[in-house]
Amino acid sequence: xxxxxxQPLVGLFVTCLADxxxxxxxxxxxxxxxxxxxxxEVPEKQTCCxxxxxxxxxxxxxxxxxxxxxxxxxxxxxxxGPSGSCIGMLHYYADLFDEGDxxxxxxxxxxARAFEITSFLVDKLDFDKISAQYDGTITYHDSCSGLRxxxxxxxxxxxxxxxxxxxxxxxxxxxxxxxxxxxFCVKYPDISNRMVSNKSEFIxxxxxxxxxxxxxxxxxxxxGKLKREGKSVEARHVVEIxxxxxxxxxxxxxxxxxxxxxxxx
Amino acid sequence: MxxxxxxxxxxxxxxxxxxxxxxxxxxxxxxxxxxxxxAVERMPEFEDLRDQAxxxxxxxxxxxxxxxxxxxxKVVENGxxxxxxxxxxxxxxxxxxxxxxxxxxTVTKGKSMVSEEVNLNEYLEKNGIEPVETDLGExxxxxxxxxxxxxxxxxxxxxxxxxxxxFHKHHHRPKSDDPAVLMQEARExxxxxxxxxxVGITGANFCVAETGSTIIVTNEGxxxxxxxxxxxxxxxxxxxxxxxxxxxxxxxxxxxxxxATGQEFTVYNTLSTGPRREGDxxxxxxxxxxxxxxxxxxxxxxxxxxxxxxxxxxxxxxHCPVYGAxxxxxxxxxxxxxxxxxxxxxxxxxxxxxxxxxxxxxxGKCESVCPVRIxxxxxxxxxxxxxxxxxxxxxxxxxxxxxxGFFAKRPALYRWVSRSSAWFMKKMAGKKGRxxxxxxxxGWTDWRDMPAPEGQTxxxxxxxxxx
Ligand code: SF4
Numbered sequence: 259x260x261x262x263x264x265q266p267l268v269g270l271f272v273t274c275l276a277d278x279x280x281x282x283x284x285x286x287x288x289x290x291x292x293x294x295x296x297x298x299e300v301p302e303k304q305t306c307c308x309x310x311x312x313x314x315x316x317x318x319x320x321x322x323x324x325x326x327x328x329x330x331x332x333x334x335x336x337x338x339g340p341s342g343s344c345i346g347m348l349h350y351y352a353d354l355f356d357e358g359d360x361x362x363x364x365x366x367x368x369x370a371r372a373f374e375i376t377s378f379l380v381d382k383l384d385f386d387k388i389s390a391q392y393d394g395t396i397t398y399h400d401s402c403s404g405l406r407x408x409x410x411x412x413x414x415x416x417x418x419x420x421x422x423x424x425x426x427x428x429x430x431x432x433x434x435x436x437x438x439x440x441x442f443c444v445k446y447p448d449i450s451n452r453m454v455s456n457k458s459e460f461i462x463x464x465x466x467x468x469x470x471x472x473x474x475x476x477x478x479x480x481x482g483k484l485k486r487e488g489k490s491v492e493a494r495h496v497v498e499i500x501x502x503x504x505x506x507x508x509x510x511x512x513x514x515x516x517x518x519x520x521x522x523x
Numbered sequence: 524m525x526x527x528x529x530x531x532x533x534x535x536x537x538x539x540x541x542x543x544x545x546x547x548x549x550x551x552x553x554x555x556x557x558x559x560x561x562a563v564e565r566m567p568e569f570e571d572l573r574d575q576a577x578x579x580x581x582x583x584x585x586x587x588x589x590x591x592x593x594x595x596x597k598v599v600e601n602g603x604x605x606x607x608x609x610x611x612x613x614x615x616x617x618x619x620x621x622x623x624x625x626x627x628x629t630v631t632k633g634k635s636m637v638s639e640e641v642n643l644n645e646y647l648e649k650n651g652i653e654p655v656e657t658d659l660g661e662x663x664x665x666x667x668x669x670x671x672x673x674x675x676x677x678x679x680x681x682x683x684x685x686x687x688x689x690f691h692k693h694h695h696r697p698k699s700d701d702p703a704v705l706m707q708e709a710r711e712x713x714x715x716x717x718x719x720x721x722v723g724i725t726g727a728n729f730c731v732a733e734t735g736s737t738i739i740v741t742n743e744g745x746x747x748x749x750x751x752x753x754x755x756x757x758x759x760x761x762x763x764x765x766x767x768x769x770x771x772x773x774x775x776x777x778x779x780x781x782x783a784t785g786q787e788f789t790v791y792n793t794l795s796t797g798p799r800r801e802g803d804x805x806x807x808x809x810x811x812x813x814x815x816x817x818x819x820x821x822x823x824x825x826x827x828x829x830x831x832x833x834x835x836x837x838x839x840x841x842h843c844p845v846y847g848a849x850x851x852x853x854x855x856x857x858x859x860x861x862x863x864x865x866x867x868x869x870x871x872x873x874x875x876x877x878x879x880x881x882x883x884x885x886x887g888k889c890e891s892v893c894p895v896r897i898x899x900x901x902x903x904x905x906x907x908x909x910x911x912x913x914x915x916x917x918x919x920x921x922x923x924x925x926x927x928g929f930f931a932k933r934p935a936l937y938r939w940v941s942r943s944s945a946w947f948m949k950k951m952a953g954k955k956g957r958x959x960x961x962x963x964x965x966g967w968t969d970w971r972d973m974p975a976p977e978g979q980t981x982x983x984x985x986x987x988x989x990x
Contacts, residue, residue: 272981278941279974281981288990300985305937311924313885315907315916319928326932353901402886435844439884441920444966446532446882448539451970452848453884482971485957510974512956 342404558785597735601797
């Protein structure tokens with residue numbers, strides 16, 4: 259827990275998907291960080307973490323983006339973002355530069371400061387004063403990079419357990435990839451479809467009414483599938499629930515859907 | 524084996540629609556991973572053993588020449604022969620020569636992926652020698668003129684009906700779908716072959732430098748008959764299988780069985796140390812080891828060296844959601860799944876196998892179960908970089924990425940693109956909150972809706988002072 263005088267200065271890594279698709283996720287992250295006593299700033303020079311280039315084998319472009327991002331977050335005590343995948347990418351920057359290259363040391367330094375939001379709150383700040391309410395049963399999807407690269411598993415669950423009225427119903431194979439994989443889902447659409455179809459079945463079978471996760475890419479994929487299949491399960495990013503920011507319709511949901519559904523039941 | 528890796532996407536498409544295959548893959552998923560997890564659970568020191576195994580393999584690979592030479596001299600000391608095969612062709616020729624020297628007509632074979640890799644069966648057949656697979660799975664595949672789709676469960680893509688069909692057709696017996704009856708049938712057929720064989724060919728899971736021994740681990744015992752009954756025993760294996768001592772080998776045996784099938788120990792662990800000695804009751808008169816390189820030595824000292832730690836346990840494919848969706852044959856060559864996506868480009872060329880290392884979401888499950896901690900996603904990325912540097916990746920990818928990169932390196936422009944895309948997609952979605960057909964994104968919207976953006980970007984709102 260930060261002491262009363264020390265307010266950690268956090269640079270928010272917005273992530274390009276939150277910026278473009280779901281600003282609420284970024285606002286919710288800011289709110290949680292402030293509740294935990296941080297001062298939050300949003301550096302202008304950030305864009306994307308560089309994963310599309312990194313995973314397509316374009317090392318040069320990845321390095322350029324890495325350098326830009328490293329510079330953008332110079333001077334911040336911590337760098338925090340609402341995505342295990344993007345923060346995981348920041349952690350990979352060090353691998354892009356050769357031993358002895360000054361950028362390598364700077365990348366290592368960034369890695370030591372960069373955290374996924376739920377793990378930052380729990381592991382770094384030991385913060386759990388969540389004041390939120392959610393009237394529903396959720397199921398949690400563990401996104402791959404957060405889970406296997408950064409060890410994000412119990413942190414979101416621990417925080418969610420503090421939300422009033424919320425019930426967690428674990429699905430089968432919560433740790434199995436949803437088939438998003440960035441460019442994978444457009445390069446191998448039918449394989450990706452099989453994976454997300456499997457996921458959708460597990461989600462429904464859990465009986466939960468809301469799917470929650472920590473990565474927008476995966477959530478867009480799964481929500482898109484659930485909606486295409488006409489399922490009523492809604493999808494939200496974990497920070498929306500933890501920060502109590504539920505004004506926006508759930509991912510891929512129109513306001514009207516809820517009413518239509520309510521009428522049906 | 525014919526290379527079909529360039530058609531990976533088409534293979535996968537067909538596999539996804541193959542009802543029988545999908546059923547078989549479902550059985551796989553419910554089997555090995557569950558058993559592995561239980562075995563790991565029962566062994567608290569499992570993670571430590573993985574570290575030890577990784578370190579020991581690294582040590583071996585750094586001293587590969589020394590251990591291989593030690594192994595060779597021990598084999599010779601025991602009265603056996605060692606043959607070095609740089610290529611598949613070399614390996615096949617060497618084996619054919621040995622067979623011809625002893626006038627072999629029939630050879631029995633234990634399961635060996637290296638023999639698949641060098642395409643040995645076809646070569647022997649072409650030269651008038653009948654190879655008979657004695658591993659049950661391999662035997663079924665041979666009857667069906669099929670190939671393994673998995674490195675330890677070669678016929679995993681088949682269902683009981685397929686086996687019953689094949690036996691009925693080739694054994695000329697009444698059709699049965701009782702596994703016990705089928706097993707008995709195979710046993711009867713194979714007994715005759717075991718006795719008739721002039722040469723027995725097996726693979727090796729490990730080669731022990733201190734004793735000059737090779738070992739096979741199997742669950743059927745067919746390998747024992749293959750290597751003890753004929754006069755000549757040929758071991759075909761690859762150079763990275765060498766381990767310094769018997770004790771070192773036991774470390775890998777413990778990991779191998781648990782990672783593969785979830786067994787504490789494989790049923791048969793059979794060591795071969797040279798030919799029959801005076802006074803021995805049985806065993807072959809001639810003992811040969813063919814050590815295949817086939818591109819492996821080129822991997823030493825490069826980023827790909829880590830791949831040579833592989834002990835062929837199959838855990839990576841058993842846990843891979845892509846393998847689980849499309850099966851082993853889709854990969855189009857001998858080694859499927861994550862380990863195949865790294866090895867295949869080395870062996871048949873990245874220009875043929877480029878689609879394989881790309882067919883991964885980098886979910887990291889493979890690396891998390893690999894007993895020797897091979898960073899499989901990192902190595903697949905190595906191939907993607909190699910492909911990109913050689914301008915082999917599809918144009919759409921290269922232009923797409925450089926176009927995207929141009930914007931991603933310029934925050935102001937990037938803002939503008941995000942802003943316009945958000946606006947455009949929001950507009951398209953209207954009140955529905957999602958889009959079911961998006962231009963240029965058919966890969967996405969053919970299968971799922973595209974959730975609509977909220978409207979304004981975060982960056983714009985933040986700038987305007989919204990909190
Ligand atoms: S790469 Fe690892 S998990 Fe896969 S077969 Fe080899 S040793 Fe087993």
